[in-house]
Amino acid sequence: MPLPPPVEREPLHTRYVTCNGYKRNDGLWDIEGELIDIKSFDLQVAERNDGVIPAGEPLHKMALRLTIDYDLNILDVQACMDYTPFRHCPQIADSFRKLIGHRIAPGFTRLTRELLGGTQGCTHLLEMLGVLATTAYQTTHNEREKREDFGAQGGGRPPMLNTCHTFDTRGPVVKQYWPQFSEE
Structure with missing residues (x-):
């Protein structure tokens, strides 16, 4: 917008x-x-x-x-x-x-x-x-x-986690794409 x-x-x-x-x-x-x-x-x-x-x-x-x-x-x-x-x-x-x-x-x-x-x-x-x-x-x-290997199936922790609103480990994006790192 x-x-x-x-x-x-x-x-x-x-x-x-x-x-x-x-x-x-x-x-x-x-x-x-x-x-x-x-x-x-x-x-x-x-x-x-x-x-x-x-x-x-x-x-x-x-x-x-x-x-x-x-x-x-x-x-x-x-x-x-x-x-x-x-x-x-x-x-x-x-x-x-x-x-x-x-x-x-x-x-x-x-x-x-x-x-x-x-x-x-x-x-x-x-x-x-x-x-x-x-x-x-x-x-x-x-x-x-x-x-x-930061993909959803990979084991590496994506470096962008908790660097902005979207990559909050308590949020929906991390839960969907990196559930192993989700705190939700």
């Missing part, structure tokens, strides 16, 4: 976040995200284009690539900031390499805030890490399901 019709309004800001997951030929995965912010009006910013970012030109255009293994260990991180409001912004991109050696697992959001929150990182790239973590799970899910 779509959102109800809005009242008359004027568009001012658009944020695009695109994430893609790739299986590499070497058995690893690349999880990439791009964030683009665009204004519908000319924006006064002292350090860009003679002080003005024209309507439709990105205020922000940034990207992150996480290279992970099957266990969601982060093996490499690349960050770039092609458009920023200040020339100083891109200097922080390499700080995201602090994630190398860590794992996407419960507590990942807290970890990223500890490592890259505040002045230790970029707010926009930090926000994107949560979506990239979800993209990593989605990208590796089919292979994980095959290897660990």
